[in-house]
Amino acid sequence: MAKKRPVLGDAVHAEAFQLFRLLGFDSLTAALGIEGEEEDEVQYMAGMSMGRALVRRGRVRAHGPDEAHGLDGLMASFGELYRRMGLGIIEYRKGEDGSLIVSVAECAGCHGAEFVDRPICFVEAGLLCGLLSEALGGEYTAREHKCIGGKGDEVCEFIITRVSA
Numbered sequence: 001m002a003k004k005r006p007v008l009g010d011a012v013h014a015e016a017f018q019l020f021r022l023l024g025f026d027s028l029t030a031a032l033g034i035e036g037e038e039e040d041e042v043q044y045m046a047g048m049s050m051g052r053a054l055v056r057r058g059r060v061r062a063h064g065p066d067e068a069h070g071l072d073g074l075m076a077s078f079g080e081l082y083r084r085m086g087l088g089i090i091e092y093r094k095g096e097d098g099s100l101i102v103s104v105a106e107c108a109g110c111h112g113a114e115f116v117d118r119p120i121c122f123v124e125a126g127l128l129c130g131l132l133s134e135a136l137g138g139e140y141t142a143r144e145h146k147c148i149g150g151k152g153d154e155v156c157e158f159i160i161t162r163v164s165a
């Protein structure tokens, strides 16, 4: 098949991603009169829909019948896609309280963002919950406690807890 973009290829600059990721949401929520925490919630919900869609469309897969295997398969598949798209480098571990801790190094979501001294990756938080929910079942909630662009941390890091079976 002939390349559809013979000069530019598949890659898009992170700055262009930012334009859509931040300004796009800002414009949309401003037009709808949504602001503050409600704006964060809209981004979170949008991310959740994206996460669910990635699994439903087979872009991210969880392999294996049991949940532990399923989680490893899911995160490997998601991590590979995320890295290939240049969105970030994913690592994860289990917290002592049974939570799932996901870190994103070189996060494109907040790359070059204005420092606001609070986490700002609400889309990514929702995205992780949508992925888990669609692939493994149950409902999840994610809280970003470290954020590169928003707070100046080394990585963006999300603490994810299961809130229902």
Ligand SMILES: [Zn+2]
Residues within 6 Å of the ligand: 107, 109, 110, 119, 120, 121, 144, 146, 147, 148, 149, 150, 156, 157
């Ligand atoms: Zn972040």
